Amino acid sequence: MSAHLLAELTVFVLAVFVGFEVISKVPTTLHTPLMSATNAIHGIVLVGALLVAIVAAPKLGPALSVIVVFLASLNVFGGYVVTQRMLAMFKTRASGPRDGAKR
DSSP: OOHHHHHHHHHHHHHHHHHHHHHHTSOHHHHHHHHHHHGGGGHHHHHHHHHHHHTOOTTTHHHHHHHHHHHHHHHHHHHHHHHHHHHHTTSOOSSOOSTTOOO
8 A cells, every 4th residue: 555545545544524513513403404405516527527538548438427417417407306305495475374274
């Protein structure tokens, strides 16, 4: 195992521990808004997937690149859908009571 690989694995393991500690300290009422707000940051994953697709090896690269770009796009757009649904919960309804309730 090379020193460079060992250093990268060390950073990865430390990032997992720090991320777990930070996320576990967030109250449950704030978890969804924070996660949906930070989902825009996952656009960086999409940019990285596109860059990998450009320099991919000719054998397996193109097929794998299409899959990676598709999954990264699902992550980004899914975050926006979750945010939209969450914000819709706070809108007031223009119509009256539902489900046959008396006025």
